[in-house]
Amino acid sequence: MGKSSRSRILLCDVEKICAPNLLVLRQIGMPQSVIQQLLLHKANLLCFKADKFCDKIKELINMEFCPAKAKFIHVLAAILCSRSNWQHRIEVYGRCGWSRDEIMSAFKNNPRCMTFSEKKIVASMDFLVNVMDLKPSAIAANPFMLVYSLKKRIIPRGLVIKILMLKGVLEENFNFHSALVLTNKCFRERYVDKHKDHITYLQDVFEGRMCPQELGFQYRH
Numbered sequence: 001m002g003k004s005s006r007s008r009i010l011l012c013d014v015e016k017i018c019a020p021n022l023l024v025l026r027q028i029g030m031p032q033s034v035i036q037q038l039l040l041h042k043a044n045l046l047c048f049k050a051d052k053f054c055d056k057i058k059e060l061i062n063m064e065f066c067p068a069k070a071k072f073i074h075v076l077a078a079i080l081c082s083r084s085n086w087q088h089r090i091e092v093y094g095r096c097g098w099s100r101d102e103i104m105s106a107f108k109n110n111p112r113c114m115t116f117s118e119k120k121i122v123a124s125m126d127f128l129v130n131v132m133d134l135k136p137s138a139i140a141a142n143p144f145m146l147v148y149s150l151k152k153r154i155i156p157r158g159l160v161i162k163i164l165m166l167k168g169v170l171e172e173n174f175n176f177h178s179a180l181v182l183t184n185k186c187f188r189e190r191y192v193d194k195h196k197d198h199i200t201y202l203q204d205v206f207e208g209r210m211c212p213q214e215l216g217f218q219y220r221h
Helices: 003-011 014-027 032-041 043-047 050-062 071-079 083-095 100-109 118-130 136-141 150-166 176-180 184-193 202-206
Strands: none
Touching (some): 014 032, 014 050, 032 071, 043 071, 050 071, 083 100, 083 118, 100 136, 118 136, 118 150, 150 176, 150 184, 150 202, 184 202
């Protein structure tokens, strides 16, 4: 359990607030295995007032989210944030080129995208659009790309793939998400080790020792 999660639940009235909310989750069919995950990682969600908690649960059920799946926890965490934070994230994605329908579709596919900070959203979208040449609509259709760490995975892997595309090793319509999901070992073997003899700086790029600007890419973050 995270520090903020622990702090909030320690200050919460377990009998009057947490217990009734936990009962609601059981009544809608959330299995014990998922409840245990919630208690371990997101126990603070049980500290919201019962009326708000129940209203948001109803919203999610109406949106056809399944409480039997662990994904429901992330959805609940996103939708229980303050209305101003929720609206702010919608505005941020809108500025990044997503339509309202695309935002809601992305939320259904990957609820975590509505929990990211503005800095994370803007920096990730900037790189994916302006360096990787992906259309905002394509990212909205596959929002799982935003889950990964920008500095540790998206940028270094993106730069390696982009270089290989510019060198003609990979096709321009290469599916970047397929490279993001690989383990470090698999990615290194497939895209770095295989080409580092004739692209000598590829290893440095993959290990984060060269930034986009050094390679001539327009990236502001």
